[in-house]
Amino acid sequence: MEKAKHLLIVDDDEEIRELLTGFLTQRGFRVSVAGDGDEMRRELVRWSIDLIILDIMLPGEDGLSLCKSVREKSDVPIIMLTAVTGDSDRIVGLEVGADDYLEKPFNPRELLARMKAIFRRVSGGGAxxxxxxxxxxxxxxxxxxxxxxxxxxxxxxxxxxxxxxxxxxxxxxxxxxxxxxxxxxxxxxxxxxxxxxxxxxxxxxxxxxxxxxxxxxxxxxxxxxxxxxxxxxxxxxxxxxxxxxxxxx
CATH class of the missing domain: 1.10.10.10 (Winged helix-like DNA-binding domain superfamily/Winged helix DNA-binding domain)
Incomplete structure (x- = not known):
């Protein structure tokens, strides 16, 4: 039996963390959460994470800086969340190493579809x-x-x-x-x-x-x-x- 993918949700909005945790847990994922960069780093040390869902607007160090920091040390997939409409955050997010991005508000099913697409790329599609x-x-x-x-x-x-x-x-x-x-x-x-x-x-x-x-x-x-x-x-x-x-x- 395949081991459940372990996700890390990094967002300072408790409602979003709870919504995504419930939605993704029901679909067979393990979920850890963090409200800022310090908590994110502690979770990354504690667990082997398969994908990070990372909000750009965070207290203290922002998501773009955190994404760049993670990418310098790891190839763990990162999906960035942005509340800003337009291309600016998308462009910068991709430049610092994000794999994909979603604008808030978003449908959790779209997030799930993008996650699955990333996991298919990572797995290479079989042999x-x-x-x-x-x-x-x-x-x-x-x-x-x-x-x-x-x-x-x-x-x-x-x-x-x-x-x-x-x-x-x-x-x-x-x-x-x-x-x-x-x-x-x-x-x-x-x-x-x-x-x-x-x-x-x-x-x-x-x-x-x-x-x-x-x-x-x-x-x-x-x-x-x-x-x-x-x-x-x-x-x-x-x-x-x-x-x-x-x-x-």
Whole structure:
């Protein structure tokens, strides 16, 4: 039996914490709550958290700062909540490492749908079985000295350091590595990273690409790996080697 996903809700509104806790607990999730950044950090030390639901407007340290702090140390998925209408909080939230965002007020069912989409991305969608009990459990991608282990969701730099990726960044790099040296439109990348049910947000993919570029090569002014194709989208310019990693079922 699959272990229940453990969620952490970080919001200073007690009514929202209680509403979401009841709704998500009824659907099989374990839920912990925090009212500010200090409580959030204590819960992250205490538990192994599978996803954080993080409000931007918090007393003391705000959600954007907390998101950035978490992302520097972990790839745990983060959905941000904002009461501000418009793109500003969304853009900044994505820039500091959030995987998705919702504007308040929202329908808890929409939050649940977005959570499930993130968990599908993180799980990789399962494995393909082959003959004689051998199955392809994941893939190993190699490019320019980098190695991406799909099953472990682990990206190692040429100097062997592990680079943390959010679930959105992981889905994005896999989309590029599966189709190297081919132009991918923004719609192609939105579908690959957030699913066909995603609500298109013009700058979301551009921000994700910018974040991924910084992690891969630092200098976003003259990218060598992920290049912009004006008026079309992006192309992963490096040659990619891919090999399946097989294991016994």
């Amino acid at each position: 393909d079985e082959e003959d004689e009990g051998v199955k392809v459990s994941n893939r190993l991608f190699r490019f320019g000295g980098w190695v991406l282990h799909e099953g472990k969701r682990e990206l190692r730099s040429p100097d062997k350091f592990v680079v943390h990726l959010s679930s959105g960044e992981f889905a994005l790099i896999v989309a590029f590595l599966e189709q190297p040296q081919k132009v991918l439109t923004r719609d192609d990348l939105i579908n690959a990273t957030r699913g066909v049910e995603a609500i298109a947000f013009d700058r979301s993919i551009d921000i994700q690409v910018s974040r991924l570029r910084k992690k891969l090569e630092g200098d976003c002014d003259k990218p060598k790996l992920i290049k912009t194709v004006r008026g079309q989208g992006y192309i992963f310019a490096e040659k990619v080697g891919m090999s399946p990693i097989k294991g016994r079922s």
